[in-house]
């Protein structure tokens with residue numbers, strides 16, 4: 001079932017079109033990536049999805065409910081972690097979560113359980129009694145995540161949660177996302193302009209630039225949009241002319257470059273097989289030190305489709 005359906009959303013600020021006919025759907029239990037550079041329209045889209053902003057055109061359903069017409073029911077599905085922090089600095093992590101939990105009507109044993117779970121899954125259990133003003137930026141961001149899951153939302157929307165934080169907190173956030181997705185089947189909508197994060201976390205992705213769809217589908221589909229070619233890097237002994245010529249004759253080899261102990265191949269993903277390559281190496285008595293096969297990464301996909309880099 002699709003827990004999120006975005007259909008033909010357009011949005012203008014004054015005369016400027018910042019979202020241009022955007023459509024996609026997110027399946028229940030997916031980790032879905034919304035990627036684009038600064039100013040692409042990600043936050044505007046999230047604000048429309050969460051009912052904070054009206055679109056000029058199109059519709060969005062959350063859990064089957066229209067975000068405008070049945071907003072109370074639709075919003076029950078949502079947990080939002082915005083870019084800005086919303087925490088009380090002068091009280092402890094625990095007391096912040098107690099406050100946010102009570103806003104959702106939680107009390108007693110259930111409130112305690114939810115606080116413990118939220119602290120545990122964000123890696124903050126040891127800091128539960130510390131005042132938030134003593135926290136690093138990354139720890140505050142994690143506490144913000146913990147606050148957003150107190151009501152156990154079915155969908156968690158994270159707007160660039162790793163911007164400007166330390167690597168340790170970044171890893172905690174990744175573990176948190178994978179953990180809550182696995183344990184509670186929480187659907188995740190993750191926005192970022194870091195391609196490698198989306199590459200690591202997400203199954204399906206939507207790439208947006210200047211308000212327009214650039215690519216949409218499974219990670220594999222999106223990567224295959226630019227090319228079916230993979231790169232193969234070989235580190236071997238006994239590289240000679242005959243070997244290179246024989247490698248070039250292997251079905252699916254598009255290009256072959258070599259240095260003294262390394263060969264780099266560009267191969268056609270659908271027709272190239274490793275077996276004939278291994279036979280050629282064996283008959284040339286070339287001992288293999290390493291073989292690596294690389295797919296294009298999402299950064300390369302974005303560059304190929306837009307002609308520009310995600311981050312300058």
Ligand SMILES: Nc1ncnc2c1ncn2[C@@H]1O[C@H](COP(=O)(O)OP(=O)(O)OP(=O)(O)O)[C@@H](O)[C@H]1O
Pocket residue numbers: 013014018036037038039040041042043044045160
């Ligand atoms: N309230 C507003 N009034 C006018 N223009 C706006 C408003 N909010 C956003 N914009 C413009 O809409 C475009 C999309 O902005 P948006 O914040 O959605 O992008 P983003 O992809 O989330 O980028 P970032 O990562 O920088 O937040 C930008 O050109 C921005 O300047």
